[in-house]
Amino acid sequence: MLLSENTLSAARRVYLDLAAGRPVEPLAIEAMLPYLKSSCGNPSSLHDFGQQAKRAVEEARSKIAALINAEKKESILFTSGATESNNLAIKGVANRNKDRGPRILTSSVEHMSVVNPCKFLTTKGFETIFLPVDKYGFLNLDSLQKELTEKTVLVSVVYANSEIGTIEPIKEISKIVHSKNAYLHVDATAACGHVPIDVKTEGIDLLTISSNDLYGPKGVGALYVKEGVRLEPLFHGGGQEKGLRSGTENVAGIVGFGKAAEIAKAEMQTEIVRLTKLRDRFIDGLLKPIPYSFLNGHPTTRLPDNVSVRYSFIEGESMLLSLDLKGVYASSGSACAAKTLEPSHVLLAIGLKHEEAHGSLMFTLGRHSTEEDVDYAASLMPDIVKRLRDMSPLTPKELKT
């Protein structure tokens, strides 16, 4: 891929696309190594090798339970990642609790690993309603109330949006959902490890957690399932994870995930303060010098690491490529950089026009991001935007140079 070749000559390299992929925390790598080497036992084996692996998995389970204040470690199921967790939660609850009724409610700003299982279930006799959000991406609670019937089996809502950063009012949503005894699944992929989550006080029945999104290895995730919530498994096999997720445990991955969760918990409060300051400095740097530039998502009720902006009259991939040439790596809300031709459904759901959505840029800040990094990235934008606006037939005359 030439994108990376082009940047070999760039003076600096500033990676601000952490939502797409994060480096694994060095202490997590260290914790994993024995389980990739000599500690090769299978947790299901009765002998010492097996039991050693089992203890490691259970220790990791406790760490993840502690991160979200789960009532007990047994409420945590390990999966292959957030996509599997979302699928297991949605299909698992719907199929196992069919008798409750066919209705599934979800928001119109969910990740595709929530959108697509919900759509798939409509081919199996369920009905899915995508609830509207406001211009910040907050779920419309009135329409939740209106569409929530006695026949609703499940409501699935994102904890915080990975594209626009907005944090949903989960506690309020939970109260409404439980007033009709439906189950609440929350996709906390982008949020878990970055903002405090308490499944007990927030009233969450199922919670999706991703390992890599909190600096653990890729290919591992978890689903919190509150005691008493009945699920149908996606995989049938040897009966691991209480029969809900058959398949030999990814021991090394789980151990790394556990260590990363422990570190995320310990560092969370200081990181929230540091990143929020950095985020707001970056947003100012990106928007203030450039007319017709806007923030996507809510200015304060947002993830500390999420920066999503848009510039009128130009297109996201062109900005992305221009930044890439200068050693800054971001993501765009534009169709052209993705696999589909449509711009992001999240940006359209918050009311942006297609051409506005196409002009969006997303950055995620990380544990290693510094003021110099964000200042450098922001300093590139005026020239990039000016060059592309000068080239665009949509740019109004007064902005042309």
Place this chain on the structure above:
Amino acid sequence: MYTEKVMEHFKNPRNVGEIPDADGVGTVGNPVCGDLMTIYIKVKDNRLVDIKFKTFGCGSAIATSSMITELAKGKTLEEGLKITRANVADELGGLPAIKMHCSNLAADALHAAIEDYYKKQGKGGEVKK
């Protein structure tokens, strides 16, 4: 994802701009789908003596716009009409499959500009579709 040639045209696009007294103007695409391009031509003795473009779009939209101006400049109108989307993509060393139809509109824009020129000359019938 993109060839070196595409990136080179993206970084240094040729013939960007408008021609205020253009003899023909062609606009194709739509900002809704993420690509919009306008081609301006100046015609003398049946030749494309000047050509400029304005484009809203992704890297390949900009690169194909730049490439078509290079391919078309100095050509006769008939030769200009013969330049295809495939020619533009080939000259750029290829485009990613997904970009082939959404962001490879430059040939259409050139043809639209030539058609506009013919129309202004009262020779609309000469354009072969």
